[in-house]
Amino acid sequence: MSGSIAALFSEPSRGARLIYLMGPSGSGKDTLIQALKARHHEVLVAHRYITRPWRAGNENHVELSPQEFAQRQTLGLFLMSWEAHGRDYGIGCEVEAWLAAGHPVLVNGSRGHLEEAQLRFGPTLLPVLLRVDEAVLRARLETRGRESPAEIEERLARAREYGNGISDKAVVIDNNGPVEQAVEVLERLLEAPELSLDG
Numbered sequence: 001m002s003g004s005i006a007a008l009f010s011e012p013s014r015g016a017r018l019i020y021l022m023g024p025s026g027s028g029k030d031t032l033i034q035a036l037k038a039r040h041h042e043v044l045v046a047h048r049y050i051t052r053p054w055r056a057g058n059e060n061h062v063e064l065s066p067q068e069f070a071q072r073q074t075l076g077l078f079l080m081s082w083e084a085h086g087r088d089y090g091i092g093c094e095v096e097a098w099l100a101a102g103h104p105v106l107v108n109g110s111r112g113h114l115e116e117a118q119l120r121f122g123p124t125l126l127p128v129l130l131r132v133d134e135a136v137l138r139a140r141l142e143t144r145g146r147e148s149p150a151e152i153e154e155r156l157a158r159a160r161e162y163g164n165g166i167s168d169k170a171v172v173i174d175n176n177g178p179v180e181q182a183v184e185v186l187e188r189l190l191e192a193p194e195l196s197l198d199g
């Protein structure tokens with residue numbers, strides 16, 4: 001069945017989907033994406049442009065200074081962008097060309113930006129929410145060790161902000177257990193026939 005994931009990302013098809021992966025900071029999005037790519041190198045993941053040092057964390061993002069970010073935003077070079085935890089996040093406009101060429105794209109998104117993204121993309125956007133219990137999230141953020149205690153509290157407060165409103169609008173993947181379990185759920189989702197809409 002994994003062949004269908006390879007085909008999904010290698011054979012252009014009309015109606016390619018924007019798979020919009022959300023979850024509070026620390027819920028395991030980067031870990032899930034890396035685990036999926038380890039199994040399926042064909043998966044196309046949009047690089048994020050972030051005003052965060054490229055060395056920080058385990059994401060292959062593009063570091064921009066606040067000035068660079070503001071310039072690109074002014075020039076309309078972001079397909080979508082948002083601010084969180086004192087950082088600016090952007091998804092580049094190149095992703096629109098990938099979708100137009102018939103390639104589905106996995107985007108590491110934001111719950112806070114979901115409404116705007118859905119207005120922009122409509123049914124092309126497939127919302128996926130990674131869910132972890134608060135105690136697990138706290139432990140994961142502390143183990144990650146990238147943020148100060150105050151920044152962890154800020155992330156936990158933001159995690160509570162969106163509550164269940166988002167889960168009603170998204171496919172929910174539980175990541176309280178081993179990440180392999182979450183990857184298998186995501187694989188099944190990607191292999192779902194309606195995802196590989198064919199021209």
Ligand SMILES: Nc1ncnc2c1ncn2[C@@H]1O[C@H](COP(=O)(O)OP(=O)(O)O)[C@@H](O)[C@H]1O
Pocket residue numbers: 023024025026027028029030031032058140141143144175176177178179180
């Ligand atoms: N299923 C899991 N089981 C155990 N640890 C996990 C799991 N998923 C993620 N982690 C760990 O939790 C921390 C946060 O994960 P990360 O991928 O950075 O989250 P996000 O990208 O959503 O901020 C990392 O230290 C990561 O190794």
Ligand SMILES: O=P(O)(O)OC[C@H]1O[C@H](OP(=O)(O)OP(=O)(O)O)[C@H](O)[C@@H]1O
Pocket residue numbers: 022023024025026027029057083084085087089108109110111112113158159
């Ligand atoms: O709007 P929310 O769903 O609450 O998400 C808040 C931010 O956290 C996520 O990024 P990431 O997990 O990379 O945060 P980090 O920069 O702390 O790693 C997400 O991409 C948003 O930028």
